[in-house]
Amino acid sequence: MSPELAVLDWFFEPLQFAFMQRSLAVAIMVGIICSVVGSYLMVQRLALLGDAISHSVLPGLAIAFWLGVNIFVGAFIAGVISTVIIAWIHTRSPIKEDAAMGIVFSAFFALGITLITTIQKDNKIDLNHFLFGNILGVTAGDVRDTAIIAVLVLVAVALLYKELLFYSFDPLGAQASGLPVGLLNAGLMVLIALTVVASMKVVGVILVLSLLIAPGATAYLLVPRLHQVMLLGAAIGVFSSISGMYLSYYVNLPSGPAIVMVVSALFSLSFLLSPRYGVLVGPRRDRPWQKLRTLLLSKGSRP
Amino acid sequence: MAPTPCITVDHLTVNYRDVQALRNIRLTVQPGKVVGIFGPNGAGKSTLIKAMLGLMPVVTGRVSYGEGTLARQLDRVAYVPQRSQIDWTFPATVWDVVMMGRVKKTGWFNRFSAVSRRLATEALERVGMLEFRDRPIGALSGGQQQRVFLARALAQQAEIFFFDEPFVGVDQKTEAVLFKIFQELAAAGSIVMVVNHDLGESITHFDQLILLNKELIAAGPRDRVLTRDNMTRAYGGHVGFFGHVA
Structure with missing residues (x-):
């Protein structure tokens, strides 16, 4: 076989399997929406909120499973409730937002683990699948x-783009111009909860933060405008999802961690080599050897 | 166009957390003047504008503009927050920021019109920042960033302009541009209110002053406000400035 054919064969072989088609389709969609929605979290310095929501979906998921309802719906409701409680604690008490997040998400997470452990004694449900993803178990319904x-998420972001840009850059200015910032913020929380719920099967609730933040952060080091960050981030997310899945298939790695390792590697490359901000190549003056050089030169010129 | 009405602040009291930040403020702000809000740190200067705009809850009081409440007519207001409240590493260009001034007028689900783009271009031209329109905002100096915010306010085509500490960390050129445009806006019949804490020479650029220290010390024409007695009440007698006192 010629090398070209070998590459093609390597590429197409996993696609013969229906389960691989389904899981790749889901991984690609999740790669896109995580990067787009996660960009808002990154620019608003709310990365921890992504973590909080993702850990908080567990009890809702368990209750929905127990009631025989769609687990996506239960997880979504729990995620939204957790953001409401976080906001409630930090507006009605002197507790800061990050502390409120820490308290609420660990409480929800503990409750979720308790519920799932209890349920899984009598049912076919595996806690690990929710914690670390179970992309090979993706069904047509998923x-x-x-x-x-x-x-839903992409249409909402496209329709509300200019308002969300204003709000996430300058919430006070947006409010003063008459925009309903409370509604915009609630809308954003709903988008994040939806995205987290969609990502559960792919990477699980513990690693979803990586897919939310890393693609946008990687793109942020490369391009200057939010919509560019989202588009390039989505491309990075998709690339990571696909290559993670292939790694998983050929090297027999768990798929969630494989995807996360790819996207983390891409972030590292961008961090080191970005033309604008790269630690190794960027035009900044505070790189160690330039500091050293400045120091030596100034010493040398001393009379 | 009908002339701009006055803003009337009636018995405004505001708490910040559990501490009283503003007590029983009563004042009237007229159009056509550049009004400076002065007072020591923690006097409640920024709080006053935020409360007037309904950006923070008030305990009692009413702020009216024309027939209605000011906070319900925010589409007539352009507000420029303190530069330090903004994350300037945000991925946006100068153009993106100025176009934010057109978001409310453009309306939900609509794209920016050619008129909005023209207004943004003219606003950038007016503050001398048009050539920077494609620059990331993080690559600008403090003064340039402030001028971009001024352009955003101009693009809003408001009747009422609020500026919170616009002179902090800006260069002389920007200061000149800001004062020139404040005067132009006032001359065109707008209401212009500027929070400031610098009691230096620049105070002569303000037509009217509001002197605050949790409560209203004085408000009115510059000479009438800058009396020794008022300054002592506002600054507690520790201020060495009396150069412009009448």
């Missing part, structure tokens, strides 16, 4: 649900 969420 593909449909993920597609619905992805369309």
Whole structure:
């Protein structure tokens, strides 16, 4: 076989399997919406909120499973409730927002683990699948649900783009111009909760933060405008999802961690080599050897 | 166009957390003047504008503009927050920021019109920042950033302009541009209110002053406000400035 054919064969072989088609489809959609929605978290310095929401979905998921309802719906409701409680604590008491997040998400997470452990004695439900993802167990129904969420999220971001840009850059200015910032913030929380829920099967609730933050952060070091960060971030997210899945298939790695390792490696490259901010190549003056050089030169010129 | 009405602040009291930040403020702000809000640190200067705009809850009081409440007519207001409240590493260009001034007028789900783009371009031209329109905001100096915010306010085509500490960390050129445009806006019949704490020479650029220290010390024409007695009440007698006192 010629090398080109070998590459093609390498690429197409996993696609013969229906489960790989489904899981790749879901991974690609999740790669896109995580990067787009996560960009808002990054620019608003709310990365921890992504973590909080993702850990908080567990009890809702367990209760929904127990009631026989769609677990996406239960997880989504729990995620939204957790953000409401976080906001409630930090507006009604002197507790700061990050402390409120820490308290609420660990409480929800503990409750979720307790509920799932209890349920899994009698049911076919595996805690590990929610913690670390179970992309190979993606069903046709999951593909449909993920597609619905992805369309909802992307349409909402496209329609509200200019308002959300203003709000996330300058909340006070946006409010003073008459925009309903409370609603915009609530909308953003809903988008994040939806995205986290869609990502559960792919990477699980513990690693979803990486997919939310790392693609946008990688792109942020490369391009200057928010919509560019989102588009390039989505491309990075998709690339990471696909290559993570192939790594998982060929090297027999768990797929969630494989995806996260790819996106983390891409971030490292961008951090080191970005033309604008790269530690190794960027035009900054505070790189160690330039400091040293300045220091030596100033010493040398001393009379 | 009908002339701009006055803003009337009636018995405004504001708490910040559990501490009283402003007590029983009563004043009237007229259009056509550049009004400076002065007072020591913690006097409640920024709080006054935020409370007037409904950006923070008030305990009692009412702020009216024309027939209605000012906070319900925010589409007539352009507000420029303190530069330090903004994350200037945000991924946006000068153009993106100025266009934010057109978001409310453009309306939900609509794209920016050619008129909005023209207004943004003219505003950038007016503050001398048009050539920087494609620059990331993080690559600008403090003064340039402030001028971009001024352009955003101009693009809003407001009747009422609020500026919170616009002179902090800006160069002389920007200061000149700011004062020139404040005067132009006032001359065009707008209401212009500027929070400031610098009691230096620049105070002569303000037509009217509001002197605050948790409560209203004095308000009115510059000479009438800058009396020794008022300054002592506002600054507690520790201020060495009396150069412009009448």
